[in-house]
Amino acid sequence: MACNSFLPSFCVFLLFLLYGASYTVTEARVIPAMFVFGDSLVDVGNNNYLRYSFAKANFPHNGIDFPTRKPTGRFGNGKNAADLIAVKMGLPTIPPYLSMSSKSNKSITQFLNGVNFASGASKILNDIDPQYPFSIPLEKQVDYYLAVHKDLAQGLGASRAQIYLSKSLYLIITGSNDIYNYFDSLSNSTQQQYVNSIVLIFKEQVKRLYDYGARKFSIVGVGVIGCTPSERNEQADRKCNEDTNRLSLKYNQALVSMLKNLASELRGINYSYFDGYSVMQNFIQKPTAYGFSEVKAACCGLGKLNADAPCLPFATYCTNRSNHLFWDRTHPTEAAHRKLVDYMLYGPLQYTFPLNVKKLVAI
Template sequence: MAFLLTKLASLPSVLCLLTFLFWEVAGADGVPAIYVFGDSTADVGNNNYLPGSTAKANFPHNGVDFPAKRPTGRFSNGYNGIDFLAMHIGFKRSPPPFLSIASKIHHRIVSGIKGVNFASGGSGILDSTGDTMSTTNQIENFATVRSNMTSHLSEMQADQLLSKSIFIISTGGNDIFDYFLQNNAPNVTEKEKFITTLVSTYKYHLEKLYNLGARKFGMVDVPPIGCCPFPRSLSPTGGCLDVLNELSLQFNKATMALMHELSLTLKGMKYSIGSSNAVVSNIIRSPATIGIKETKTACCGGGKFNGELSCTPNASFCSERNRYLFWDKLHPTHAASKLAGLAIYGGSPEFASPINFKQLVEEDD
């Protein structure tokens, strides 16, 4: 066994990622609920209920590989990364979108106790990002759920439930995109100022969640968004847009420092940062090793790299969806999300640190 572990440790990162495909990752006991916050990487249908939002995915070809081939509002041909993380923790999939139960919240308190997904496609950390439910709005909605809990549970019971629950947050990419569209060639000082503002606002949100009872934070960092089909379609060479990737890495580094700082100052707080950046970067570097054949062009869409037009009912879509990294111009396929979920949940420090999600789940209060 020691020899086998030594050999595995010597393999390239992408091969280590591949090994997760063959692991049985058992759901852990003791996690009563999952609460999800973020953007379209985590949305499971909240935007379906926002009449003014253009960031929707509740139509074909989205959901073509979801059970019953049903478009749910997920920006995917099937499940998204949050679904897979929820499965590994021991749930069927992501908890329901908040807006699907909002009008029934007093009658559906069980949904609040088992978990709720507040994520909204197009949203960001900053209130100025997007035209959907900002992180501020999402936390306000969680506060509503928290308040309803205490009409059915004691304060102590609610606190205990929340302290054992996992709070998953996947956001930041839209803030970076919006900033880039306003300034596509920022200098060093401008980049630093933007990242400082973004992380300072993120800190405020995380402290707010902590004050509402969150203790276990499962963060998902920003992938190399400059390599998505849409940014590639903007590049004269068709290559990745470096400025977007640089901003993503700066934000991820600053988030790591922020979480370490908060863990030292907020009593009982524990966290894991899952690196979608590392997962996607590994897939792009060595796609064939893990069964991916296309990393530049989206499966569904139109124009250059299928990244200029969205995935709509009139768009063409690929047949080998499990061989594509990107489903549409900005989002991963079901297959890529499955890889990310496996790596972040049970992976090495390259894919989740300072502990992985499995270790976060198993941490005692």
């Protein structure tokens, strides 16, 4: 496919890349594309296309603060981290992969800004029945990326595609469902054995992405998920589930260690790790300092802490979503996503290391 059949702005962008000039199409554009992998924290509608999925958010009151004020499949009241980072990178909204792969008139131009492969209820572990998939595990998300890579390489040519992909950002936010899974599945392995096994799978998928062009990774550790309204609701005193939090910390420690080793193994790889656990903990311990007045109960739901039921159409929801940390039983509000993204992009080494995303994309 010749360049003149691409979007005009992208042709300009390619010329800039190939001849060493500034690689912005517009003044605001920072990177050519973003590829997103993960779970419901960054799903933008992939699960809408999964026939057997119970993990969907394509109904009210989800999306009440989205620009269209309609549910889109995002698990929240508005935009999520993937949407907000795209804006900061000067990109349009990154579409869900399954919305594009289902089209009969597929074109390479639909992939040029990037693709979102994330799926609600997704895990690093691949334990999904392929005949009745209710979510897309990380390995399958990477499989989908490889299909996109093939199309891009054919359309741009191998060398141009490599430049394009090496300048792009690869966002990975996953692991929470694996932590919950350990307690739900009554695993026979020790906690350390379990986190080591899922981190090894994570490493294999990062290496696959690297082998197919990825060089810049923004990777987010698991947050204080023992303090979600759902987890608090199961405790008699409504306090955080510290067993879940301790396992989250073990996982994050193993993930950081793996990333450090990977950086020494793979030439040219760069990453920004975001310690979402510590930042979320700050929100919970000193809510007013971050603009929150409610960090225990969900905004949308029913019953105790609004966590007896998900955010269903007949549930009640708070009038001020900006002062709530949690939208529903397990997911942050758009306000929380915005604060977390600011830390990811501009945060100090205390929370984003070895560098923040702003510095990562400038490399």
